Amino acid sequence: MKKFFIGFAFVSLLIAGVLSYFASGDPDGLDKTVEDTGIAEHAQEHPFAGSAFADYALGGDDKFTGLAGVLGVIVVLAVSFSLFWFLRKRSPQTDLAD
Amino acid sequence: MHMSDGLLNAPVSVAFLVIAAMGVGFALVKARADLDDRTAPMAGLVATFIFAVQMINFPILPGASGHLLGGALAAILVGPYVGALCVTIVLVVQALLFADGGLTALGANVTNMALIGTATGFVVALALRRLAQRGKGGLAAVAFVSAFVNTVVAATGFVVEYAIGGAGGVEIGKVALLMWGLHALIGIGEGLITAVTVTSVASIRPDLVYLLRGTKKPLEVRS
Structure with missing residues (x-):
């Protein structure tokens, strides 16, 4: 039962922590669109652009992308698990609820 | 598909913050x-997986890439409402922790990727549910199509927002053509990943796939 959940979490860690180094650095579809049309000139710098993990790095150093990814996985898992666990139906007869 | 601040004007940004909220x-x-002791952990893992996969930009053309949005993926696995929350959490963490996606633009980004993307993916998947129940090939086809449509429609969200109140006054047809063309390619990647x-x-765990839920018996009986 639990094996699947642990495996799923491990896959996410592997993707964010290791595979992330192989991601393309080119602009994505929206960025490419706003760059090619000149809309990007109106883009403002992100208020947190100078923060520690901005752009999935550590202090602007891309070598730590994997670390940023692992941190993100932990934070997203903690936030989402807490929210969904709090929201869930707590009735003991969950098998009847379906 | 995370837009920065400043691409949309202030009133439109605020309007979409309200819509997103x-x-x-x-x-x-x-x-x-849709959440119980079994599906709540699954939902947390789906959000986590979407965050991880969104880090992986894949090349689509020389000088352009794309990444998963995750709406259809989330909707098929955990349903449209929980799915929209999964993508929202990802976008909020990305904006606050990784400076990815603007803060005033967060409303529009959530609207496009979490709300429009997930809803579209779910509607398409639901319409093709019978095909999805016909085994692995059918499910793969439904996942691919709903993810492709979710990407293109989410991209259309930006086009509409830009038309209402975008900065720079670029001709909307030009924006639409670029967005649709690029996101048709990204949609293929989104479809494959999904x-x-x-x-x-x-x-492994068909019971954890929202779209297949409640279909076990008719599937076995082959009615």
Whole structure:
């Protein structure tokens, strides 16, 4: 039962922590669109652009992308698990609820 | 597909913050019914997986890339309401922790990727549910198509927002053509990732696939 959940979490860690180094650095579809049309000139710098993990790095150093990814996985898992666990139906007869 | 601040004017940004807040509030209310001791952990893992895969930009053309949005993936695995919350959490963490996606633009980004993307993916998947129940190939096809449509429609969200109040006054046809062209290509990647993910989960734990839920018996009986 639990094996699947642990495996799923491990896959996410592997993707964010290791595979992330192989991601393309080119602009994505929206960025490419706003760059090619000149809309990007109106883009403002992100208020947190100078923060520690901005752009999935550590202090602007891309070598730590994997670390940023692992941190993100932990934070997203903690936030989402807490929210969904709090929201869930707590009735003991969950098998009847379906 | 995370837009920075400043691409949309202030009133439109605020309007979409309100729209996003209403949509997420609605999802929070409706999600309860889909969450129990088994599906709540699954939902957390789906959000986590989407975050991880969104880090992987794949090349689509020389000088352009794309990444998973995750709406259809989330909707198929955990349903539209929980799914919208999964993508929202990802976008909020990305904006606050990684400076990815603007803060005033967060409303529009949530609207496009979490609300429009997930809703579109779910509607398409639901319409093709019979095909999805016909085994792995059918499920893969449904996942691919709903993810492709979710990408293109989410991209259309930006086109509409830009038409209402975008900065720079670029001709909307030009914006639309670029967005649709690029996101048709990204949609193929989104479709492949979604198909592989959904069929992998279905082959190990079909009970955790929202779209297949309640279909076990008719499937066995082959009615």
